[in-house]
Amino acid sequence: MHNILEIKNLSVEINKKRILNNINITIGQGQSYVMFGPNGSGKTTLLMALMGMPGYLVKKGRIIFENKDITKKAVDERARLGIGIGFQLPQEIRGVKLLDILKISAGKKPNQELGSDEKRLIKKFMLTEMLERDVNLDFSGGEKKRAEVLQLLFMKPKVMLLDEPDSGVDLESLKMIGEEIQRYVEKNNASALVITHQGHILEHMRAEKACVLLKNTIYCYNEPQKILESIRKKGYVGCLRCMKRRRQE
Amino acid sequence: MFKVHEKKKTGIKSLKELPGDIARTAEATGIEETERHRSGSFFQLDESAVFAKVISRFKGQMEIMDTKDALEKYDWLYDYYWKLVDRDKDKYTKKADEEFMGGYFLRILKGKKITVPIQSCMYISKQRFRQNVHNIIIAEPRSEVQIITGCTISEDIGAAEHIGISEFYVKKGANLTFTMIHNWNRETKVRPRSAALVEDNASFISNYVILKPVKDLQMYPVATCVGKNSVARFSNLLHAEKKSIMDVGSKVELLGDGSRAEVISRAIAKDNSKIIARGLLQSKNPTVKAHLECRGLLLGDKSAIHAIPELIATGEGVDMSHEAAVGKIAEKEILYLMSRGLTRDEATALIIRGFLDTRILHLPSALDNMIKGLTERVAEGL
Numbered sequence: 001m002h003n004i005l006e007i008k009n010l011s012v013e014i015n016k017k018r019i020l021n022n023i024n025i026t027i028g029q030g031q032s033y034v035m036f037g038p039n040g041s042g043k044t045t046l047l048m049a050l051m052g053m054p055g056y057l058v059k060k061g062r063i064i065f066e067n068k069d070i071t072k073k074a075v076d077e078r079a080r081l082g083i084g085i086g087f088q089l090p091q092e093i094r095g096v097k098l099l100d101i102l103k104i105s106a107g108k109k110p111n112q113e114l115g116s117d118e119k120r121l122i123k124k125f126m127l128t129e130m131l132e133r134d135v136n137l138d139f140s141g142g143e144k145k146r147a148e149v150l151q152l153l154f155m156k157p158k159v160m161l162l163d164e165p166d167s168g169v170d171l172e173s174l175k176m177i178g179e180e181i182q183r184y185v186e187k188n189n190a191s192a193l194v195i196t197h198q199g200h201i202l203e204h205m206r207a208e209k210a211c212v213l214l215k216n217t218i219y220c221y222n223e224p225q226k227i228l229e230s231i232r233k234k235g236y237v238g239c240l241r242c243m244k245r246r247r248q249e
Numbered sequence: 250m251f252k253v254h255e256k257k258k259t260g261i262k263s264l265k266e267l268p269g270d271i272a273r274t275a276e277a278t279g280i281e282e283t284e285r286h287r288s289g290s291f292f293q294l295d296e297s298a299v300f301a302k303v304i305s306r307f308k309g310q311m312e313i314m315d316t317k318d319a320l321e322k323y324d325w326l327y328d329y330y331w332k333l334v335d336r337d338k339d340k341y342t343k344k345a346d347e348e349f350m351g352g353y354f355l356r357i358l359k360g361k362k363i364t365v366p367i368q369s370c371m372y373i374s375k376q377r378f379r380q381n382v383h384n385i386i387i388a389e390p391r392s393e394v395q396i397i398t399g400c401t402i403s404e405d406i407g408a409a410e411h412i413g414i415s416e417f418y419v420k421k422g423a424n425l426t427f428t429m430i431h432n433w434n435r436e437t438k439v440r441p442r443s444a445a446l447v448e449d450n451a452s453f454i455s456n457y458v459i460l461k462p463v464k465d466l467q468m469y470p471v472a473t474c475v476g477k478n479s480v481a482r483f484s485n486l487l488h489a490e491k492k493s494i495m496d497v498g499s500k501v502e503l504l505g506d507g508s509r510a511e512v513i514s515r516a517i518a519k520d521n522s523k524i525i526a527r528g529l530l531q532s533k534n535p536t537v538k539a540h541l542e543c544r545g546l547l548l549g550d551k552s553a554i555h556a557i558p559e560l561i562a563t564g565e566g567v568d569m570s571h572e573a574a575v576g577k578i579a580e581k582e583i584l585y586l587m588s589r590g591l592t593r594d595e596a597t598a599l600i601i602r603g604f605l606d607t608r609i610l611h612l613p614s615a616l617d618n619m620i621k622g623l624t625e626r627v628a629e630g631l
Contacts, residue, residue, distance in 0.1 A: 035275075051588060054580075076587040084588075091585035094544075095603025105589050134603075138551075151589060 082159030184211025278399025319354035352382030498527025503595030
């Protein structure tokens, strides 16, 4: 198994404020990686920096994708290389229909038809009725999440960056989203970096590795289930205590 | 400076007799030379009505002719001529009255549903020419019609002026949809002067699309909803570039009980252009409902949009609303699309195409596709 995404000593600033310090994560091909962390710990910032969003300034370190340094590449270049992102708060765009953006994600022109597999997925994601609507505009929380993940699946990325796919979504949608991500990853030997606050998505998809982001840096790496159990039992307060204890040692 | 030509051109028997460059230019405003998807056609070339025809399937259901001929034929037409637009309104209406060159008279007979669009073209082919046309459109009770009008000019000629008077009478229970496409050049001055009278249970839908440069355009059509449950809707798609100046507004006065109105505009200004997007809803009737919406998009930092939405409500319980928003393309929207693999330019074009949303026009799919094609060309040209 070779590494698909390597994050090396990454430090990121927003508006001259340091948000992330010395992040190190390595994701192998076909691997799913989960990142836990309380609100405000910098999880979203990491995904934004990985995607190359302007305003998320890499001050130190490198991002390596398939052995190539992409730290300075633009958003669209990264997308075309095979990095797909599912945003936590997807952007509404007036006048751009969900169908338009699904076609774009699938690499199709506006006048090209979607394939039968794609049409089946749209139905499965319960978005047929939404196709002619402006993307994300007045969508419910669940519809937004489903639309976001569906776009990602259509993109066929080598790495999926998923920002809290399990927040603000009903249980039925969550199950479907989790299972479809799992199916995609398995079938395509793709990788994923999934941010989750409570870990609910893990009931429906498998992950090999996990880490906890706390106070702007990764403080522990472990098996996903172990971290999840600990967080469920003691909350992130437990993580903080553990961090303090380790520092004292 | 502008000349008036008295000499009339001879008529043609088919639009296919039009010179190729004229036919092609007209086609860009929706005029089909073949008339395949049209129920009737009218063509005004400079000062002359050269073609007016109803295709056989719709004969006896409607009439199309030169307004001049119609005024000779029907005495009663004087009850409609200059009755909605005041001939002394401004210097342009006065000119149109003094130098009257015809235009089209269109009449849909009682109860007739014209299921295929009628097309009309106002064409300027001569330099320094001032075209003064006067159109009268009457949709008789319970009739239905779709009209598409293209006003345009030969590409290689310079300055010209177009003054178009249009008076619409939408009788009881009639539905009239009027879609006007303008394609001018950078030196054309354009002054449409239009008004509509909408009776009981009738609807008047007016769409206006201008995507190419113009020197100076000013129009402010007025619809008066006199009838019970009458409806008026104005939708404008405006794209100004170079040094174009567009002052485009719509006014609806709601008098009849239960009448409704909607004024919607989408305005894009780039380069050194300026758009003034006006809208006015006026009523004192508490049973009416009306909404005005103006969205403007600025491309570049030298263009300007001035949105002037106005509501005049007199009396308690009048329900009218407006929203206006002017700004540039949100960077977040571009980045979202770039994250799906589009380049910055592709993302920008897609947003612009979406902004010039033809869905606001509520057109049947053939016309909608045609206008969508035009907006796509604009978006791609950016």
